[in-house]
Amino acid sequence: MKPVHIALGAFGLIFAVATLSPIPALAGDVQSLRGKTEIPEINPTPELTKQRADKGRFTRNYRQQPPLVPHKIAKYEIDLKVNQCLRCHDWPYNVEENAPKVSETHYTDRDGTALDHIARTRWFCTQCHVPQEDAPALVRNTFKPLQRKQ
Ligand code: HEC
Ligand code: HEC
Helix, strand or coil: CCHHHHHHHHHHHHHHHHHHCCCHHHHHHCCECCECCCCCCCCCCCCCCCEECCCCCCCCCCCCCCCCECCCCCCCCECCCCECCHHHHCCCHHHHHCCCCCCHHHHECCCCCECCCCCHHHCCHHHCCCEEECCCCCCCCCCCCCCCCC
């Protein structure tokens, strides 16, 4: 037998032993965010956490940052047909509601065509704009916002 064949044979044997032997410790410890709910079952809605709200707007940390949402959003529906954020943030409603209008970039489609309605690429606001938890940071963070050069 050539050495390469011996090596392959040895690898095969180790592989067979490894796959046959059960590894209960690993399989038992892994948990998804759904907890132990089986896939066909509907998992219970997670409890709503306290959100940082009504303390004015958040400062942006860099130029292209999507601003963080400074109010609660749990009751505002966004699906294929309905987007309740627009009843305050789309022009002209933003004027009556005294809410900041969505950025002009949100009325431009991916080919650069200016539209008179929100671009489909901006429909799901919470893809980019998220509220903040009112809680101390879980992990220590040394991030510093971008500083303007003097
Ligand atoms: C009932 C009206 C209303 C609805 C509905 C609403 N907002 Fe707002 N939103 C406001 C107002 C008013 C402010 C300004 C708050 C302030 O200046 O203190 C604001 C601020 C914001 C800001 C911060 C903008 C900035 O420049 O800092 C974001 C982002 C935002 N909202 C996103 C959303 C999203 C996403 C939704 C839907 C899930 C939504 N809003 C639904 C009224 C609304
Ligand atoms: C793909 C990411 C993305 C999506 C989706 C998106 N935004 Fe934005 N939004 C941004 C970014 C980035 C900015 C800041 C830069 C800019 O003005 O384009 C912004 C800016 C804003 C501002 C501040 C405007 C200003 O002039 O201060 C508001 C309000 C806002 N978005 C609301 C919304 C709402 C409401 C939706 C859903 C209809 C939405 N956005 C969807 C990325 C997004």
